[in-house]
Amino acid sequence: MAIINFKVVHCASLRIPTFKYLFIYLLTSNALNVKMVLVIISFKITNCFTNFNFQIFILFMLNDLIINRSMGLRVNSSQFTLGGKPFRILGGSLHYFRLPRAYWMDRMVKMKACGLNTLTVDVPWSLHQPEKGELRFQGGLDIESFLHLAAEVGLWVILRPGPYIGSDLDLGGLPSWLLRDREMKLRTTYPGFIAAVNMYFDKLIPKMVPFQFKKGGPIIAVQVENKYGSHARDGNYMSFIKEALQERGISEVLLTSDDHEGLKYGGPNSPVLVMELWTGRSDGWGGLHHNLVAVVREILRRGMSINLYMFHGGTNFGFMNGALANPSYKALVTSYDYDAPLSEAGDYTPKYHLLRDLLSNFNGEILSEMPGLRWKEEYETAILFQHLSLWDALPYTHEPFKSQFPVNMENLPVNNGNGQAYGYTLYETTIIRGGSLKSGRNIQDRALVFVNQSYIGIFHHKNVELAVPDGKKRTLSLLVENCGRVHYGKDMDNQRKGIVGNILLNHTPLRDFTIYSLDMTTDFIDRAPWKSVPNKPSFPGFFQGRLFVNGYPSDTFMKLPGWSKGVVFINGQNMGRYWDAGPQQALFLPGPFLNSGMNQVIVFEEAEGDFKIQFEDSPDLGMTVDI
Numbered sequence: 001m002a003i004i005n006f007k008v009v010h011c012a013s014l015r016i017p018t019f020k021y022l023f024i025y026l027l028t029s030n031a032l033n034v035k036m037v038l039v040i041i042s043f044k045i046t047n048c049f050t051n052f053n054f055q056i057f058i059l060f061m062l063n064d065l066i067i068n069r070s071m072g073l074r075v076n077s078s079q080f081t082l083g084g085k086p087f088r089i090l091g092g093s094l095h096y097f098r099l100p101r102a103y104w105m106d107r108m109v110k111m112k113a114c115g116l117n118t119l120t121v122d123v124p125w126s127l128h129q130p131e132k133g134e135l136r137f138q139g140g141l142d143i144e145s146f147l148h149l150a151a152e153v154g155l156w157v158i159l160r161p162g163p164y165i166g167s168d169l170d171l172g173g174l175p176s177w178l179l180r181d182r183e184m185k186l187r188t189t190y191p192g193f194i195a196a197v198n199m200y201f202d203k204l205i206p207k208m209v210p211f212q213f214k215k216g217g218p219i220i221a222v223q224v225e226n227k228y229g230s231h232a233r234d235g236n237y238m239s240f241i242k243e244a245l246q247e248r249g250i251s252e253v254l255l256t257s258d259d260h261e262g263l264k265y266g267g268p269n270s271p272v273l274v275m276e277l278w279t280g281r282s283d284g285w286g287g288l289h290h291n292l293v294a295v296v297r298e299i300l301r302r303g304m305s306i307n308l309y310m311f312h313g314g315t316n317f318g319f320m321n322g323a324l325a326n327p328s329y330k331a332l333v334t335s336y337d338y339d340a341p342l343s344e345a346g347d348y349t350p351k352y353h354l355l356r357d358l359l360s361n362f363n364g365e366i367l368s369e370m371p372g373l374r375w376k377e378e379y380e381t382a383i384l385f386q387h388l389s390l391w392d393a394l395p396y397t398h399e400p401f402k403s404q405f406p407v408n409m410e411n412l413p414v415n416n417g418n419g420q421a422y423g424y425t426l427y428e429t430t431i432i433r434g435g436s437l438k439s440g441r442n443i444q445d446r447a448l449v450f451v452n453q454s455y456i457g458i459f460h461h462k463n464v465e466l467a468v469p470d471g472k473k474r475t476l477s478l479l480v481e482n483c484g485r486v487h488y489g490k491d492m493d494n495q496r497k498g499i500v501g502n503i504l505l506n507h508t509p510l511r512d513f514t515i516y517s518l519d520m521t522t523d524f525i526d527r528a529p530w531k532s533v534p535n536k537p538s539f540p541g542f543f544q545g546r547l548f549v550n551g552y553p554s555d556t557f558m559k560l561p562g563w564s565k566g567v568v569f570i571n572g573q574n575m576g577r578y579w580d581a582g583p584q585q586a587l588f589l590p591g592p593f594l595n596s597g598m599n600q601v602i603v604f605e606e607a608e609g610d611f612k613i614q615f616e617d618s619p620d621l622g623m624t625v626d627i
Contacts, residue, residue, distance in 0.1 A: 072213045073220040073253045080271050080305060082156075082213075082220060088303075089273055090359065091118035091158060092311025095167065096146045097127055098336055099314040101139060102592040103346060104146055106371065107312050108153040110342055113370045114352060115359030118220070119150050120158040120275075120307050122165040124173040125200055127320070131418040132177060132196075135203045147211045151218040158255070158307065159208060160223040161245070163187075163197050168322045168332055170422070171485040171495055172226075177418040179410045179496050186492050187225070188234035197244065205248035212252050223255045223275070230258075231490050274299060276309040279351065280339025296355065300362050308355075312346065313338030315588050318574040319422035319520075322487030329445065329461050331483035333584040334576030337621055344588050344619060345555050347373055374591070377554035379615035382601050384545035386530040389538035390479070391453055394426070396524035398517040406499035406513055408444075409482060414517045423519040425498045427478045434470035435506040442501030445483040448540065448606060451476055455539075455607075468505065476510070478503070479518075479540060479606075522572050522602065533611055540566075543603045543611060553594035557586040557619050560603070562610025569602040571595065583622025589615070 067083035074080065080087045092111050096104060111119060123143060128135045137143060150157050164187050165173040178184055181192045211217035224241050232238075242254060257275040277296065299306055313336035321332040337344040341352035348370065360367050394400075398414050401407070406427060409420040437449070439459045447459040449466055452474050457466040459478070468476070482497035502509040530544060537543075547570075558568060558575070565579045573593050578584075601613060 069214055069216060072251075075253075075270055078271055078303065080273075089118050089156075089158075089305035089307065090116045091120050091305070091307035092116045092341075093120045093122070093276075093307060093309045094312050095122060095310070095314055095336075096143060097124055097140060097320070098316065099312070099346075100590045100592040101142070101145075103590065104149050105153070106346055106374075107342065108149060108155060109368075109371050110346065110348075110352075111311055112153050112155060113368045114311075114341065114356045115363065115365070115367050116308075116311065117156060118158060118307070119155040119218075120160065120309075121146065121150075122160045122167045122173070123162060123204065124165060124167065124169055124320075125163050126169065126171060126173050126175045126421070128204065129175055129200055130177075130421060131416055132199075133416075135200070137207070144207055144211075147208075147218060151211075155218065156213075156220045157211070157218040158221045158223060159211075159219050160226060161201075161204060161208065162225065163200060163241070164226055164228075166226045166487055168316075168336065168487055169320055170322050170487065171492060172322065172487040174492075176410050176421040176485070176497075179493075180419050184493060185234075187228065187231070187237060189236050189240055194240065197241075201244050201248055205245065205250060209249035212250070214251060219252055221253045221255050222250050223257060225256070227257050227488075229256070231488065233490065271305060272302075273305040273307070275307050277306050279308050279310060279341060280313075280337075297358060300358070308341070310336070310338045310340040312342035313340045313344060315344060315576065315590075317576055319482070319484070319577075321484045321576075323445075323484040325486045325489050325491060329486070331445065334578070334587055335584050335619075335621060337619070345374070345376065345557075345590075375554045376617035377556050377591075377615070378617040379547060379549065379556055381615070382545045382547045382613045384543035384601065384603060384609075384611045384613070385533055386544040387533040387537045388528050388530050388542040388544070390426075390540040390542075391538065393524060393528055393542060394516055396528045398519075401515045401517070403513050403515060404511055406442075406501070406503065406510070407515060408496040408500045409498040409517070410496050412498075412515065412517050415519075420498075420517045420519055422482055423517075424482075425480050426516040426518060427480065427499055428514045428516075429476055429510050429512055430473060431468070431476045431505060431510075432473050433506070434468040436504075437466045437468050437476075438504045439464045440501060440504065442499055442503060443478070443480060444495075444497045444500050446481045447499075448479040449477070450479070453477065453538075476505075520567060520574060520604065522569055525572075525600075525602065537609075539608060540604070540606045543605060543609060545601045545613070547594070547599040547601050547613075547615070549594050549596055549599060551596060553591040553596060555591045556589050556615045556617065558589050559586045559614040559616055559620065560610070561614070562608070562612075563603070563605055564607040564609070566603055566605040568613070569600075569604075571600050585620040585622055586616060588619065 069083065071084045073082050080089065094107055094111065099107065108119065128141055147157060162173060167173055174186060178186060178193065178196060184190065184192055186193060212219045222245060224238060228238055296306060316332065316334050316336050321334065323329060323331045335344050341349055341355055343349055356367065401413055409425050412420050414420055441464055443459040445461065448455060449457050449459060451468060456468065459466065480498050485495040486492060533543065560578050563578065567577055568575045568587060570589060570593050575587050575589060578587055
């Protein structure tokens with residue numbers, strides 16, 4: 001018998017998992033040759049929170065004590081077992097990289113309160129290693145802290161480390177610098193890809209190993225790659241990934257995500273886990289917002305395990321969004337609301353309440369209370385009073401690169417030899433006559449075309465020819481946007497962006513380019529010559545203003561009526577793209593990205609603007625279609 005007494009004076013400084021892991025240590029320590037530990041806990045609490053549910057917390061700790069940590073997730077006939085006991089995975093996907101770090105705990109607690117027991121997390125290689133070399137695990141990419149929080153809340157974890165994760169991310173979460181190799185074959189045993197994966201796993205996997213179930217952590221399973229059977233082209237690839245994980249210390253059960261045809265290879269009596277039960281769909285620019293009522297009752301009745309993709313979607317901040325390939329190219333919108341049980345802003349939806357009632361009745365459990373919602377603020381309209389044309393900003397961006405031939409983004413000599421991953425690239429050359437300008441589908445994905453800085457038209461996937469006015473020696477400029485790389489399929493090797501081949505003027509290839517990499521970092525802001533907004537400002541251009549926040553910052557939604565297409569930055573943070581093509585009409589702005597007092601607001605606009613931003617207390621995802 002172990003008798004433990006605690007005196008807690010200030011709960012604000014109390015790290016709850018300290019107690020939890022202490023109990024686990026008592027159970028697993030080699031010094032204790034016991035099969036059962038009875039823990040009597042005596043709390044003396046003063047000056048503490050009044051609404052903390054100690055009963056549930058204590059029950060969870062005691063549940064840990066009686067779990068056999070030497071027996072992880074296992075297949076036992078038609079059901080899973082965990083720690084030797086029957087276990088059904090009731091999971092949901094939550095992406096730490098799609099929401100502010102300050103909201104990680106909030107979303108997890110709401111997941112737990114819904115009746116789920118497992119969190120599925122994808123690890124985006126492209127964000128952790130945007131350049132070769134050291135990986136980034138700070139701030140919003142601190143996955144170790146994310147896993148610690150999952151353990152604190154009482155959620156098991158299914159880890160999906162990739163290297164390819166899909167997740168509707170640009171290139172499926174693979175870093176774009178892989179495409180600098182003209183012979184690159186992604187998701188194969190091609191030597192260049194294998195070397196890069198090994199370099200990545202050497203840094204990532206050792207950080208994940210201590211969080212495994214058998215070591216007292218929350219990770220009960222690890223998925224090998226993602227949906228490879230749907231796009232397989234190398235019979236040795238999956239074996240390589242499996243061995244790469246195990247050689248670096250992964251010892252929990254390994255999973256794959258397959259279509260329904262692949263289930264038959266698991267054996268007739270094996271448990272069934274629906275790894276991606278879509279709660280909705282991601283939206284593409286120019287379409288409709290999707291809405292899907294997830295039906296899980298029949299799945300539960302049949303004894304299956306599930307993972308809801310997504311339980312909470314979040315936001316495609318910056319340029320992380322992927323793109324659809326079929327039936328035609330369509331970039332995904334900034335919101336990753338996904339019509340999930342928790343909205344983009346973390347609010348409860350009717351789907352959440354339906355799911356919570358279903359899981360509560362199915363399990364016969366009284367679930368923990370649902371946390372309160374965060375306040376949404378309708379701030380005063382921000383007036384953008386300063387202007388900087390794109391042309392005036394060029395001297396303050398990357399040093400231009402001169403090339404006889406057009407060079408795609410990924411192979412530009414910028415970012416320490418890693419090329420350009422996202423944003424825009426400006427290609428300029430001299431022409432001596434007008435005529436027919438043809439892109440031949442060598443513009444990826446979209447280009448605004450100018451002659452002597454005057455707009456003449458646009459190239460995109462469906463428009464590949466423009467008329468250039470007659471004239472003598474002039475500068476032809478093509479501002480090319482990477483709208484997002486396709487995130488799935490067998491054509492991922494060909495997702496290079498910018499100008500990827502010859503552009504023809506009267507059937508003659510253009511040559512001798514000056515190329516500007518415009519990845520939309522805002523380090524030039526303080527150095528550039530901003531001016532007051534003129535009556536007729538130049539487009540494309542940057543517009544700057546201020547938002548004043550009185551008191552503690554709250555979540556809000558930015559609306560830009562009168563603007564066309566561009567990007568919004570708040571205090572230097574890229575909030576993502578807006579586009580009047582819809583469906584999304586408002587960008588989510590989380591409170592943690594704001595300061596109490598003055599906040600900097602910058603908009604990059606391609607074509608036209610209203611010079612102000614509205615801040616509202618509710619989202620606008622556009623017209624809805626049932627699927």
